[in-house]
Amino acid sequence: MLAGMKGWEWIIILVIVLLVFGVGRIGKLGGELGSGIRAFREGLKTDEPQDDVEKEVEETAAEEKPKKKKKKKKKKKAKEESEE
Numbered sequence: 001m002l003a004g005m006k007g008w009e010w011i012i013i014l015v016i017v018l019l020v021f022g023v024g025r026i027g028k029l030g031g032e033l034g035s036g037i038r039a040f041r042e043g044l045k046t047d048e049p050q051d052d053v054e055k056e057v058e059e060t061a062a063e064e065k066p067k068k069k070k071k072k073k074k075k076k077k078a079k080e081e082s083e084e
Helices: 007-021 023-044 050-083
Strands: none
Touching: 007 023
C-alpha cells in the first residue's frame, strides 16, 4: 500500500500534516522522540551485570514478603478480638 505511493502523494500528505500540527509542534515531537531513543540506548548500555540485577530483584522480593506477613497478623488479631 505505501510502496505504491509516488512523490506527489507523499508531498500532499506532508503538507496536510504540517497544516494540522504546525512546524513548531512537529519539531518538538521530533526532539522528544530523539531524546527518548537516546535514553533507551543508554539504558541498554548499563554497566551492571545481569547477576546484580537478579540479586536486586530477589532482595526486593524478600523485603516485600515480611510486609505481607504483618498484614496477616493484624487480621488474625482482629479475628481473635472479635471472637472474645
